[in-house]
Amino acid sequence: MNRPCPDRRDAIVDTMLGALDARQAEALREHLNECSGCREYLASLQEQSESLVDLGREIGSGMAARQDRVIEALREIAPARSRTRLVLPFLGGLARTAVAAVLLLAAGIGIGRWTAPRPVDVEQLRADLESSVVASLAPAVQERVLAQVDQRLLTALSANDAKLRADLGWQVHEDLCLLAAQSRADSEELVRMKFGELVDLIEAARRTDRQQVAKALDQIRTQTGRGLYTLAVRANDSTTDMRN
């Protein structure tokens, strides 16, 4: 078999699939008239295509029998479970589930005994029912336990919170008292210190004044004689009296 032109292979497949527009199809037809390799390739692809369709028919001829086998197999499959619920609004969540479980268990045993034409394997039935009841109860019980844990956690947290608040208040009160006492002691000490400094300053000033006055009196005594000295002494005494 001659080989097709590599750049025409896609167009040849496309024309077989009906994917070429009129212009492309015309161009390919002109090429096919001149190229035996591409003509042979197209013919071979058409033959392959017919074989594929034949194979599809052959396989499809057994379809009805296959469907029947599927439908037969479906008879042995349990249908999806019903979602119907027994509603007992006057009972709590866990109690309702427990009552439903007991009713289910009792109903299962009762129905089993009533309908069984031969002795029922009660243990097997009970085991099956128990496993189904456990499976149905597990989410409810889990939810209930989680709710209780949450509730207890919240209670513990709130108790801790109140105690913590009281402790904190007492601590703040203690700290404030201590701070006030310290502040008062500090301020008294400061006042005492400042008062002492003030007394010292006054005393120093008084000493300086006396020294200056004594010095002045000495000068007066030496310069102006006894009369003036007496006058100055009297003036000094009167000044001292005024200050006191």
Place this chain on the structure above:
Amino acid sequence: MDERSDNDLVQASCQGDRTAYAGLVGRHYGEVFLVCLGVLGNVHDAEDVAQDAMIKGFERIRQLRQGSQFGGWVIAIARNLSVNLLRSRRPAQKTLGIEAVSHEHPGESAHEDLQWAMAQLPWDLRLPLVMYYFDGQNVRAVAEKLDISTSGVYQKLRTAVKELHDILTTQGDTP
């Protein structure tokens, strides 16, 4: 043939009506089987997986929100099951060198050769090829069922046809 719509049949099947589900099987089994055949490449596996897919559809039918979408939904189940089976087998096939052995022993009749050659294609090329040639040669329908564009289907078909031809001619040239 049940005249009810897919939606009605799905609603009845949800109540455990096997007859209604049998109607859905009759309506969609062919496409489910072709998808399995397209992915797996042999009739025997395709029959098994298509049956599993229809049974799973019955068991899970309450999960389907819109009954009118049953066809696409069950095809998706079939496709996933097929791909999973193919992936689970691939490591063992590679270890045992099954592909190499199959190259040495193609069938004798024309259709056996063709089936053998199709089995050599990658599944993502074989699937559109099977759906196109075995089910009415309608590119748009294949695109809708595979949820890809028509140009994507043409691209895959073009490659699949060329590769299939190469496999068959190479096999014919082999002494």
